[in-house]
Amino acid sequence: xxxxxxxxxxxxxxxxGPRLLRMLKxxxxxxxxxxxxxxxxxxxxxxxxxxxxxxxxLKLMKMSLKEWHQQHSQNLxxxxxxxxxxxxxxDSKGEMSVLHDDEMTELHDxxxxxxxxxxxxxxxxxxxxxxx
Numbered sequence: 347x348x349x350x351x352x353x354x355x356x357x358x359x360x361x362x363g364p365r366l367l368r369m370l371k372x373x374x375x376x377x378x379x380x381x382x383x384x385x386x387x388x389x390x391x392x393x394x395x396x397x398x399x400x401x402x403x404l405k406l407m408k409m410s411l412k413e414w415h416q417q418h419s420q421n422l423x424x425x426x427x428x429x430x431x432x433x434x435x436x437d438s439k440g441e442m443s444v445l446h447d448d449e450m451t452e453l454h455d456x457x458x459x460x461x462x463x464x465x466x467x468x469x470x471x472x473x474x475x476x477x478x
Contacts, residue, residue, distance in 0.1 A: 370415070
């Protein structure tokens with residue numbers, strides 16, 4: 347007989363407690379995101395001890411990011427559909443006649459925009475799938 351109790355030690359890498367800040371990784375790919383965060387953080391004028399100021403700045407930043415998200419990364423399906431329709435119009439016009447230089451530039455820009463929107467949508471969908 348022994349009074350020793352075996353211990354099983356393991357590290358659960360999936361559960362490190364609550365996250366401090368949730369952010370969609372693709373937000374950083376949107377133009378103007380970095381400037382928005384820097385400018386917004388600087389506009390918060392709070393007074394008090396350091397912990398209080400930081401806590402309230404993070405709350406205000408969270409609300410600001412929610413608004414920014416609504417403006418920039420919501421309705422990606424609609425934006426993608428619009429870009430696809432514009433590309434389709436230029437393609438059909440290019441089949442009937444030669445496209446001008448500005449139209450070729452627009453077609454190129456639309457293709458880049460479609461690619462970036464698709465990447466953002468895929469990134470959001472992937473990140474949401476692992477959070478659930």
